[in-house]
Amino acid sequence: MHTLVSHSAMSNIALPMYDLCHPHTRALLEALQAILADHGLRAEPCWPGDDLLNHWQRDDLLLSQTCGYPLMTTLSGVQTVGCFHYLAPGCEGIHYRSLLVAREADRGKALADFRGRRAVCNAVDSQSGYNALRYKVAQLPGAAHFFSHITISGSHRQSLVELQQEKADLAAIDCVTYALLQRDQPALLTGLAVIGQSPLSPGLPLITARQTPAKTVVLLQSALRQLVSDVRYQERCAAALIGGFSPVTRQAYVPLLQWRDEAAARGVTQL
CATH class of the missing domain: 3.40.190.10 (Periplasmic binding protein-like II)
Known part of the structure; x- marks a missing residue:
């Protein structure tokens, strides 16, 4: 069920997927909140807890992070914004x-x-x-x-x-x-x-609500580029193992469905 909001309502931003250390996540969200304010976007950090599917489909969602598989199988209404580049061993670009x-x-x-x-x-x-x-x-x-x-x-x-x-x-x-x-x-x-x-x-996609205007998506991408490149936020990004950002489209995640379908063709529909 979608949550209806007025035009004056504060939009939500969250980074729930790698929230293994709350202070690091909070610091990153506060930096993003400040950058978005400079772009004229009012945003409030939120903590969705376990109800992620409802959170990802909220009409007041300005930015969140989801998993690529539900993006392609469940979240047909959301828009992709981009993907962070992580610095963990095993990562390459997005x-x-x-x-x-x-x-x-x-x-x-x-x-x-x-x-x-x-x-x-x-x-x-x-x-x-x-x-x-x-x-x-x-x-x-x-x-x-x-x-x-x-x-x-x-x-x-x-x-x-x-x-x-x-x-x-x-x-x-x-x-x-x-x-x-x-x-x-x-x-x-x-x-x-x-x-x-x-x-x-492809890594965990950053998403926004279906009704987020295209110009706002462009502003979000600009804000995320600033987050990963501005020296003021370097330590916060490093703490989250974030080293870059790239815009991505839903098309980038088609290989995840190909993995599922190839497994099914070999007789493995579930583990």
Whole structure:
């Protein structure tokens, strides 16, 4: 359901996807709020919590960040604004990848060695945690029903916890999330090892509401370029592992559907 707003209402901005350290996210949003004000756009940082699907579809959404898979499967009404370039290992320009993470005892094994074992995924509509892993599994012979059990954890962070607690054996983890946790919460990676990775795919898109005027989208792109290039905000961007920004269109995310469809053609519609 869309939320109706008056023309005088404050528009919302949020960066919910990599909010692993609230002070870093807040600092980034406050910088963006100031830049947008200079462009004549009034915006208020918001914290959508777990109700992301409703948040992404709000009529007063000026800017947020979503995952590429729901962008292409669920969020037909939103507009794409662009994509940050992240500095995490595994990223190239707007592209990122998933890391296949297991326990230290399985270091040196390949994905094929996990046939019949247990996987944990953050969400079934996640590009990095589900679609990428499904695509990788589908490349293997006899990939249908590859894992013996699938758990949906709710977050990459919780997937790592379940690996540590031996409730699952393998997870696909967004490489940006992995790098942020490695720096800020390294205990979550204790006893774990990276055993593989997915191909590159376009990173998490920045979006705006369907009814945001085209000229406002251009202003948003200008503000985001300033955020990543202005020396005043260099430390805030570095804390979020952000090194650049590029405008992107929805077309850039078509490969995510191709991954899904190729897996389905090989008999793997779900993990």
